[in-house]
Amino acid sequence: MVELLQAPEQEEKVGREPIEKVSIVVSHGSLEGIYPGLIMANGARMEGIEADLFFTFFGLDAIRKDRQAKIKVATVGNPGMHLPTLVGAIPGMSWLATKMMSRQMEKLDIPPVGEFIELIHDSGGGIYACQATVEMFGLTEDDFVPELDGILTVGEFYERSAGAQIIFT
Amino acid sequence: MTTTEIAGTPVERDAEGFLVDPSQWTREVAEEIARENGIELTPAHWQVVQFMRNRYLETGSAPSIRSLGKESGVPIKELYQLFPKGPAKLAAKIGGIPKPRGCI
Numbered sequence: 421m422v423e424l425l426q427a428p429e430q431e432e433k434v435g436r437e438p439i440e441k442v443s444i445v446v447s448h449g450s451l452e453g454i455y456p457g458l459i460m461a462n463g464a465r466m467e468g469i470e471a472d473l474f475f476t477f478f479g480l481d482a483i484r485k486d487r488q489a490k491i492k493v494a495t496v497g498n499p500g501m502h503l504p505t506l507v508g509a510i511p512g513m514s515w516l517a518t519k520m521m522s523r524q525m526e527k528l529d530i531p532p533v534g535e536f537i538e539l540i541h542d543s544g545g546g547i548y549a550c551q552a553t554v555e556m557f558g559l560t561e562d563d564f565v566p567e568l569d570g571i572l573t574v575g576e577f578y579e580r581s582a583g584a585q586i587i588f589t
Numbered sequence: 590m591t592t593t594e595i596a597g598t599p600v601e602r603d604a605e606g607f608l609v610d611p612s613q614w615t616r617e618v619a620e621e622i623a624r625e626n627g628i629e630l631t632p633a634h635w636q637v638v639q640f641m642r643n644r645y646l647e648t649g650s651a652p653s654i655r656s657l658g659k660e661s662g663v664p665i666k667e668l669y670q671l672f673p674k675g676p677a678k679l680a681a682k683i684g685g686i687p688k689p690r691g692c693i
Contacts, residue, residue, distance in 0.1 A: 466675050468673060531655055544669050551624070
């Protein structure tokens with residue numbers, strides 16, 4: 421067992437196929453729910469890996485014209501914040517946490533959601549909305565930012581994802 | 590790390606082919622590394638490569654893809670046409686600077 425754990429890293433890499441394509445599903449509408457998917461999609465394109473983003477349920481907020489600029493950190497129901505629930509519920513707490521996190525991200529050159537979607541789109545990444553959610557929320561194509569490449573059924577999503585690694589966030 | 594001769598100059602490169610010492614870089618080295626990666630350098634490629642290299646030499650780190658798109662004079666869409674396998678990574682390799690470590 422010890423020998424196994426100490427097996428040299430290089431040997432393991434031999435013969436492994438590099439990732440060529442990723443399909444990333446974004447299903448949450450909070451700031452911390454949306455950014456990981458965007459960072460992974462952009463990071464894939466930076467490595468020359470094909471990338472598609474598929475937004476579903478509240479993840480759609482990231483590409484909705486009326487909500488994109490209003491995405492907030494969840495300060496309630498988020499144990500990672502280390503805030504008592506009742507404190508997190510005070511009006512303005514979510515706004516404050518979002519403000520602080522956005523400032524920190526800007527320092528690291530991480531763009532706001534709208535600009536990030538545009539960056540990924542211009543990099544050749546696909547931006548797709550989930551048809552079931554679009555219908556459920558009573559939305560149309562006009563409700564989305566111009567970077568939207570299409571509204572897909574789950575079947576079409578799988579078809580587009582042929583040969584890709586699917587990542588659910 | 591291995592020392593190889595590129596365009597008549599001995600240069601030290603890491604396992605991924607990035608130059609270890611940016612001062613060993615010459616334009617001929619750049620052209621050769623570009624060719625290894627399937628790229629024939631045009632003036633637009635040079636603009637990006639020079640921007641990457643200068644920014645690294647000035648600040649000690651390579652620019653993010655975001656600032657590369659905003660400040661190099663070459664927009665994101667075109668960056669990916671010039672360097673389909675990753676603009677920041679390839680421009681750094683061709684520009685003789687270390688691989689960019691940022692996530693953005």
